[in-house]
Amino acid sequence: MRVLAAMSGGVDSAVAAARAVDAGHDVVGVHLALSRAGGTLRAGSRGCCTIEDAMDARRAADKLGMPFYVWDFSERFRDDVIDDFVSEYRAGRTPNPCMRCNEKIKFAALLERAIELGFDAVCTGHYATLVDTPEGRELHRASDNAKDQSYVLGVLTAEQLAHTYFPLGSTPSKALVRAEAEERGLTVAQKPDSHDICFIPDGDTRGWLADKVGAEKGEILDRSGAVIGTHEGAHAFTVGQRRGLQLGVPAPDGKPRFVLEVRPVNNTVVVGPKEALACAEIAGERFTWAGRAPSSVAFSCDVQIRAHADPVPASAVIEDGVLTVRPDTPFDGVAPGQTAVLYDGTRVIGQFTIDRTVSAVPVEA
């Protein structure tokens, strides 16, 4: 098939592209220019903050003997990922920009463009497995559980999965991918993994947000509503956070306090004991299915609420357009805006954005 390999400049996408070539596909490499930030203000400098990544991707494509292009998605990225990130924070939620990028850019804007231009599939270096069954294509966890990225791919729909290709999914470990890159003579073999949010190059998310969202002094409340301190901007807090709370008054029981809730509307932060972070229920209206929809409105599943969290057995029910999930044992600190991905064993059922959480510990009277 005709494959468009999305090449970030990292080792995973380079090896994925190499395997696509080996599999006999007709492969074209594309690097996405996503950022207009960088060292220069000149209009012609678009994508220049990633100039080294673009160069690494190009050199990998050269090595693999494939054509290579840079496609500019910086406007879409700004609108759909960066602006979304800021407005979610402004609304007191904790978004995952990488998921948004998969949902709106890599497997939407890029995939659509690839199909329009005559390609059959987009190939990426994600660690996840696709399984074709009589009921359609399924998305499963990667065989290397430590690297498994099925969580961030949970937003993919049946149509998107049909045009997706993950050559690394069945690799037992990342070390093998690096070794393979070395063997193939790819210069990115030992390039460090990227961890931070790509559009915040210095990694200072709080500072970056303060700049975008604006920081205003506000009150810190306990669960009863009593003011126990002040803060320099609610955006700097996320549910479950313990550090950075400068509270003059110690808790009555002397135990550490954690952020339980961020209320952007009145710029307040609610804190309380660790136990109060326990979450008995999450719900949301924005859900999608990775392939076929569940056959009944109530089903049991495993639910994962963070990229690196363990899945928790749970029961799910869909009622009046709202998907509600109750874990068998409470979650530990959930923030609205996070994505919950539902699994049936290794298979991704679907995902939703958490709009509402219910604490397992009622507020004391």
Place this chain on the structure above:
Amino acid sequence: MQVYLDHAATAPLRAEAREAWLAAQEVLGNPSSIHGAGQAARRLLEDARDELAQVLHCQPIEIVFTSGGTEAANLGLKGLWWARAAGTQAVVLPDGEHHATLDVVGWLASSDGAEVRAVPLDGLGRIDVELFAAVLPGAALATAIVANNEIGTLQDAAALASAASRAGVPLHLDAVSALGSVPIDFAGWRGPGSGGGGLAALSVSAHKVGGPVGVGAAVVSRHATLTPLVHGGGQQRGLRAGTQDVAGAAAFAAAATAAEAERESEGRRVAELRDRLVDGIRRSVPEARLLGDPTNRLPGNAHVLFPDAAGETLLFLLDMAGIAVSTGSACQAGVAEPSHVVLALGLGERAARSVLRFTLGRTSTAADVDAVLARLPEAYGRAVASGARSGHAS
């Protein structure tokens, strides 16, 4: 079959240039050395300077070899700026110039207080000489492109130079795209008695006419005063220090001479092919529009607006089909910006992202044109469909 219709980006190396380069590499010696070996190298270098001076209609001493057109333009503009007359601060800059001049003037403005006096282009990309002349008085210097590298429109270089001469303002001409297609007449354009004003510097590049990349020249009038960019051993009138590239100069001179010898005949042949290409495009894509001056333009240049397609998408699809074209100036990141030249024609940003530049040259054939015409309709159809879904350039 691979079809190369991007001769304006770089042209295939001419056999004469390759031979001259290889022959000169056999000669050991630094042309600035006093001994016989140095003299042998110097002879080749000065032969090349003489030869190029004939093509450009200037005096050999006025030729300063550089690393290319961009360096020549930098020397011309910054050199004139730093040596400008006391009390002058303005730079006359028409719209739609090449980045090699546009960005130099932009830098002088942001870092050294230059005041930019813009001159608009008309709908065909022409500089109105009267508007140009009107903003000259009191300026430190002026610049203009002889033939636009994107849309191919030719300017009246003689008239621009004589306006600068009358105003007593030194003028830099960017003749990089013009060389080989337009007769370059440095002495004639400068005219007698221009003094410090009028045509002062002119930039050319070897690889646009079949010479090697990495060689160019600034023609610097013997009457002009310029501050050098590169200081060192004082070579080339002290305007461009550094050991001189004998082989590069020899290859440039050979390429320029060969291009000049066949300029008229090749111009006719290539223009005919170009017209055939444009007619064919119009037949298969009736909404396509030739931009730039329809008659007074570079013979190999077909700059076409495809209103419903993104130029970037068309470029990609044609490349997949083995046809190399351009959306305008090549750019480092590989990402296409809307063309500032198309914007200068008064067309919007959508149009500025919907153009393709086909440039034919010495090795272009009727088969190349036929190949484009055979593959364009499908690529265009796909690009339009793609643009419709993704809201192209909206």
